[in-house]
Amino acid sequence: xxxxxxxxxxxxxxAILVLVRDxxxxxxxxxxxxxxxxxxxxxxxxxxxxxxxxxxxxxAGNRRxxxxxxxxxxxxxxxxxxxxxxxxxxLQHEAEQEERAHTGDQDVKGSL
Amino acid sequence: xxxxxxxxxxxxxxAILVLVRDxxxxxxxxxxxxxxxxxxxxxxxxxxxxxxxxxxxxxAGNRRxxxxxxxxxxxxxxxxxxxxxxxxxxLQHEAEQEERAHTGDQDVKGSL
DNA sequence: TAAGTGTTTAAGCAACATCTTACACACTTT
DNA sequence: AAAGTGTGTAAGATGTTGCTTAAACACTTA
Numbered sequence: 001x002x003x004x005x006x007x008x009x010x011x012x013x014x015a016i017l018v019l020v021r022d023x024x025x026x027x028x029x030x031x032x033x034x035x036x037x038x039x040x041x042x043x044x045x046x047x048x049x050x051x052x053x054x055x056x057x058x059x060a061g062n063r064r065x066x067x068x069x070x071x072x073x074x075x076x077x078x079x080x081x082x083x084x085x086x087x088x089x090x091l092q093h094e095a096e097q098e099e100r101a102h103t104g105d106q107d108v109k110g111s112l
Numbered sequence: 113x114x115x116x117x118x119x120x121x122x123x124x125x126x127a128i129l130v131l132v133r134d135x136x137x138x139x140x141x142x143x144x145x146x147x148x149x150x151x152x153x154x155x156x157x158x159x160x161x162x163x164x165x166x167x168x169x170x171x172a173g174n175r176r177x178x179x180x181x182x183x184x185x186x187x188x189x190x191x192x193x194x195x196x197x198x199x200x201x202x203l204q205h206e207a208e209q210e211e212r213a214h215t216g217d218q219d220v221k222g223s224l
Numbered sequence: 225t226a227a228g229t230g231t232t233t234a235a236g237c238a239a240c241a242t243c244t245t246a247c248a249c250a251c252t253t254t
Numbered sequence: 255a256a257a258g259t260g261t262g263t264a265a266g267a268t269g270t271t272g273c274t275t276a277a278a279c280a281c282t283t284a
Contacts, residue, residue: 002123008192009121010272011114017195027231041273043232062230062281073196080120080192083129084185122242139261153243155262160241174251174260 001075007052008076012037013045017068020055024065113187119164120188124149125157129180132167136177 007013012034019025019033031042046066049055053072058065119125124146131137131145143154158178161167165184170177 005117005126006121009118012272014117014191021195028229031231037272038274039230040232040275044272047232059280064231068195070196073192077189077192077196079126080185080189083133083180084182084189124242140259143261149242150244151260152245152262156242159262171250176261 001079003052004054004072004076005079007048007054008073010045010048012042013049016042016045016049016066017054020066021068024058024067026063026065028063030066113191115164116166116184116188117191119160119166120185122157122160124154125161128154128157128161128178129166132178133180136170136179138175138177140175142178 008017015033016030019030027043027046028039030046031039034042046055046057049066050057054069055066055072056069058067120129127145128142131142139155139158140151142158143151146154158167158169161178162169166181167178167184168181170179
């Protein structure tokens, strides 16, 4: 998960993931989409994504085709989803309590 | 989303998020959980998380209580979930096609 | 086998992130 | 008001990241 989240923290790499989500794309074709950075830079991002097991590579002749490897995101998604949803339901629960008893601010006490 | 994902990329910050998921926790109490790093380091992580809008702060007397702000994760979760699930269903679809017609490797052609 | 095409690796650099120590701030208690 | 407690900020050292240019590798075609 650590590698996956670190990899996904970079906006260029996220854009690459979107590109290779639905179909295989060659390194060159990917690089074309990022005119502002050099080919080697893209290649390095691809290496990072591969190392994080977020993409698969297929070599075909001269080229290398990249494609999303969604399983690689599983742990990261689970972590964030857990943080997100269980906490949201907690908030909802509190809202109900708030509605039930309109106790003014009780300050710290409860947490001490 | 960018800030949120960058914030979550750090393992210490992820651990902090877990700590403050279910209840408010004071800065000092958080710092106690990380004996290996200094208090200021923890404070800086808390600042990062606050800036990324991943936690809320409540000042009470001397202390500051932190708590998860799950809404801050919404975009990040949505992004990863989209990449994850839509791509998984794609794989499933392909598996069906694979089962239907056992065409041997057709190599690149389709992608050219 | 030589030249061409697609891609990665190497080396170096500038920017950024994370940690530490020292200090400052804010609130509390005496 | 002074001392104590909880916390954040500043400054600087160190490691990491992401980029660039130059070179190398791998496969294809003439």
